[in-house]
Amino acid sequence: MSPASRGDGPRVALFATCFNDTMWPGTPKATVRLLERLGCRVEFPLQQTCCGQMLTNTGYAAEAVPLVRRFVEVFGDYDHVVAPSGSCVGSVREQHPMIAKDDAVLSSRVAEVAPRVLELSEFLVDVLGVTDVGAYFPHRVTYHPTCHSLRMIRVADRPLQLLRAVRGIDLVELAGAEECCGFGGTFAMKNADVSIAMGSDKARNVLDTGAEVLVAGDNSCLAHIGGILGRQRSGVRTMHLAEILASTEEHPA
Amino acid sequence: MSPDPAHDRTVGRGAGQAAYPPVQVTSPTFVGMPKFPKAARAELANAQQRRNLRHATHTIRDKRAHVVAEVDDWEALRVKGADAKDEALTHLADYLERLEESLTANGAVVHWARDAAEANRIVVDIVRAKEVDEVVKVKSMVTQEIELNEALEAAGVSAWETDLAELIVQLGHDRPSHILVPAIHRNRKEIRDIFLREMGAVGRPAPDDLTDDPARLAEAARLHLREKFLRAKVGISGANFAVADSGTLVVVESEGNGRMCLTLPETLISVVGIEKVLPTWDDLTTMLQLLPRSSTGERMNPYTTMWTGVHEGDGPQEVHVVLLDNGRSHVLADRVGRQALRCIRCSACLNVCPVYERTGGHAYGSVYPGPIGAVLNPQLRGTTSDIDRSLPYASSLCGACFDACPVRINIPELLVELRGKVVEESGPTPESTAMKAAAWVLSDPRRLATAQKAATIAGRLAGGRTIRSVPGLGAWTNARDLPTPPRETFRQWWVREHGNEDA
Ligand code: SF4
Numbered sequence: 001m002s003p004a005s006r007g008d009g010p011r012v013a014l015f016a017t018c019f020n021d022t023m024w025p026g027t028p029k030a031t032v033r034l035l036e037r038l039g040c041r042v043e044f045p046l047q048q049t050c051c052g053q054m055l056t057n058t059g060y061a062a063e064a065v066p067l068v069r070r071f072v073e074v075f076g077d078y079d080h081v082v083a084p085s086g087s088c089v090g091s092v093r094e095q096h097p098m099i100a101k102d103d104a105v106l107s108s109r110v111a112e113v114a115p116r117v118l119e120l121s122e123f124l125v126d127v128l129g130v131t132d133v134g135a136y137f138p139h140r141v142t143y144h145p146t147c148h149s150l151r152m153i154r155v156a157d158r159p160l161q162l163l164r165a166v167r168g169i170d171l172v173e174l175a176g177a178e179e180c181c182g183f184g185g186t187f188a189m190k191n192a193d194v195s196i197a198m199g200s201d202k203a204r205n206v207l208d209t210g211a212e213v214l215v216a217g218d219n220s221c222l223a224h225i226g227g228i229l230g231r232q233r234s235g236v237r238t239m240h241l242a243e244i245l246a247s248t249e250e251h252p253a
Numbered sequence: 254m255s256p257d258p259a260h261d262r263t264v265g266r267g268a269g270q271a272a273y274p275p276v277q278v279t280s281p282t283f284v285g286m287p288k289f290p291k292a293a294r295a296e297l298a299n300a301q302q303r304r305n306l307r308h309a310t311h312t313i314r315d316k317r318a319h320v321v322a323e324v325d326d327w328e329a330l331r332v333k334g335a336d337a338k339d340e341a342l343t344h345l346a347d348y349l350e351r352l353e354e355s356l357t358a359n360g361a362v363v364h365w366a367r368d369a370a371e372a373n374r375i376v377v378d379i380v381r382a383k384e385v386d387e388v389v390k391v392k393s394m395v396t397q398e399i400e401l402n403e404a405l406e407a408a409g410v411s412a413w414e415t416d417l418a419e420l421i422v423q424l425g426h427d428r429p430s431h432i433l434v435p436a437i438h439r440n441r442k443e444i445r446d447i448f449l450r451e452m453g454a455v456g457r458p459a460p461d462d463l464t465d466d467p468a469r470l471a472e473a474a475r476l477h478l479r480e481k482f483l484r485a486k487v488g489i490s491g492a493n494f495a496v497a498d499s500g501t502l503v504v505v506e507s508e509g510n511g512r513m514c515l516t517l518p519e520t521l522i523s524v525v526g527i528e529k530v531l532p533t534w535d536d537l538t539t540m541l542q543l544l545p546r547s548s549t550g551e552r553m554n555p556y557t558t559m560w561t562g563v564h565e566g567d568g569p570q571e572v573h574v575v576l577l578d579n580g581r582s583h584v585l586a587d588r589v590g591r592q593a594l595r596c597i598r599c600s601a602c603l604n605v606c607p608v609y610e611r612t613g614g615h616a617y618g619s620v621y622p623g624p625i626g627a628v629l630n631p632q633l634r635g636t637t638s639d640i641d642r643s644l645p646y647a648s649s650l651c652g653a654c655f656d657a658c659p660v661r662i663n664i665p666e667l668l669v670e671l672r673g674k675v676v677e678e679s680g681p682t683p684e685s686t687a688m689k690a691a692a693w694v695l696s697d698p699r700r701l702a703t704a705q706k707a708a709t710i711a712g713r714l715a716g717g718r719t720i721r722s723v724p725g726l727g728a729w730t731n732a733r734d735l736p737t738p739p740r741e742t743f744r745q746w747w748v749r750e751h752g753n754e755d756a
Contacts, residue, residue, distance in 0.1 A: 016743050046748070050701070056669060060676060060688045063689060066696045067695055095669075147649070148652070183649065185650070186646075187648065187650070189728040190728075191290050191647060191649075192732075193297055194608055194612060197297050199732075226734075228732060
């Protein structure tokens with residue numbers, strides 16, 4: 001057993017996702033802080049690696065099979081697996097069944113495990129049944145619903161419900177919010193020009209809101225939009241939803 | 254997996270086909286097209302086109318959303334539409350035979366064409382036999398696919414496009430860039446200039462004082478086309494649907510010009526892709542709710558023309574139907590991929606696509622642009638050319654197309670499948686080496702932790718500074734800063750805080 005944290009709420013496995021683990025550790029840390037604050041016992045199974053999305057979406061689904069196998073092994077014992085990434089949750093729920101389809105045993109394991117993997121806002125609203133998580137964040141914020149959160153796993157307005165309940169927040173609507181930012185994984189490199197054209201439009205809409213902070217449920221999309229906003233020296237900060245929800249008066253983000 | 258027995262009987266029957274039906278031959282127009290990213294770069298720089306496209310796609314997008322929201326259970330309707338098409342596709346040979354029987358019983362002549370060349374030859378022969386030097390055409394994707402106009406021209410026959418947007422494209426010596434609105438990349442002023450410059454050379458000229466007022470433009474087109482309608486002895490069309498049990502062909506349109514072509518000439522030739530067949534008349538009730546809403550964002554389109562063979566003394570007295578394969582059997586043989594054949598060419602996926610909205614249709618190197626083009630072209634033509642290999646990657650996989658598609662074609666899923674096919678066929682490349690290496694690293698937490706160390710070292714070196722360029726990452730850093738790697742990964746932090754016991 002990995003060392004569980006205090007609390008008498010549900011036992012939760014954190015799937016940090018490899019990108020967050022490597023590049024944005026602040027997001028899984030915030031997720032841990034938030035979930036523990038809400039009474040969950042959070043575990044981080046150290047054998048976890050990656051959902052394989054980048055491989056699958058670039059045409060290397062066969063290479064992703066061992067990752068799917070590892071995923072069901074590592075997370076198979078948990079009733080709740082939570083990840084701060086709509087995109088990686090989408091990969092687990094929508095693509096793992098497809099990748100495993102030629103292996104009957106793996107397929108049935110995936111069918112058991114995948115539905116228990118939830119994106120952070122889904123877990124908070126649907127399992128814990130909270131929208132007010134006791135956060136405090138006195139800034140002007142706009143929210144970009146990333147495509148996989150919106151159209152693949154359909155988190156709908158859960159993130160907005162959570163954000164609206166944050167004390168002190170000035171939440172402003174983003175024009176064209178549901179349009180893709182142009183990240184798209186390797187699309188950002190393979191079709192860099194189109195990707196940037198899309199991202200520039202997104203960045204313009206963000207700037208038009210006058211927000212100091214752009215929030216989303218996927219750091220990869222934020223890295224793309226934030227990379228453009230940064231190049232423009234726009235002074236807009238990008239933050240993951242988990243970080244705003246973890247923020248309190250005592251420990252501001 | 255062996256293809257369904259269906260195919261052997263669909264088209265080119267008895268021609269001793271190979272077990273796997275062939276892909277279509279890429280037309281000369283698109284051979285040698287650069288890959289999508291390169292073609293797209295040029296299109297992105299066209300400011301006028303960017304504005305036109307943005308305006309047009311957003312307008313249709315909003316209209317569609319509005320009329321779709323009105324339908325009580327749109328989702329159920331989509332499922333019904335997909336089911337009807339799937340039924341037809343699963344038993345395609347049977348339904349095609351029934352269609353042939355119904356058509357023949359009603360006085361139509363049915364021809365089967367394996368590919369573009371065969372279809373063009375059939376049409377040219379019929380036209381030649383009529384001893385005419387011009388035909389009028391209903392807007393049709395399939396005749397563009399086979400480049401029938403070019404074939405007719407080579408045979409000394411002028412083919413006049415009569416759909417307003419298609420006319421604009423033809424007069425402008427241009428290529429269509431959208432399935433439904435082929436001149437979507439043009440604005441009113443450009444259209445006025447084309448009319449003034451070109452109409453006189455091929456018929457009644459535009460009036461000298463023509464303005465870019467839509468009513469004036471439509472009037473000029475009407476007068477220009479009228480003399481062609483009244484003169485033409487042969488009309489050529491496609492069909493949106495072909496109903497097997499009744500032998501009825503259906504054309505759905507907005508302007509009424511199609512109906513002129515379908516009713517006035519003595520001879521009517523319709524080229525119909527074999528995937529257009531619907532089992533029963535009842536299926537039309539579903540399709541005619543789905544198509545106009547998805548396509549033009551209207552509850553019902555203004556003109557729906559249906560004809561069943563020949564009616565004595567009414568309309569064309571000689572009716573030909575050319576049933577075309579041209580790679581469709583090849584797509585049908587792929588159990589996942591075949592859902593693309595459900596496509597009813599409504600263009601909803603184009604209108605919601607963030608990539609199409611910015612590049613327009615020409616970059617896709619085919620008459621089928623946008624998300625469905627990115628799927629259908631490599632399916633129909635194979636993945637041997639630069640353009641067809643690049644099309645499955647011409648998407649950010651945002652999923653807007655799947656949501657909009659009235660027959661529930663899971664375009665992102667198909668794109669990912671096709672990417673797999675491209676990778677498989679490409680053999681070892683620097684990318685495949687890198688991806689295999691990544692898979693090796695990611696399949697083991699220790700290897701991942703080692704690789705992560707490199708990132709944290711980079712993070713320490715950067716020391717909180719913004720990374721503005723990295724050799725080899727120009728595609729990212731040309732216009733975007735890079736996120737600065739942290740000094741410590743989450744995994745390291747967790748172990749530091751909690752120890753490294755694990756389940
Ligand atoms: S794929 Fe679907 S949305 Fe796109 S044109 Fe075909 S039917 Fe319409």
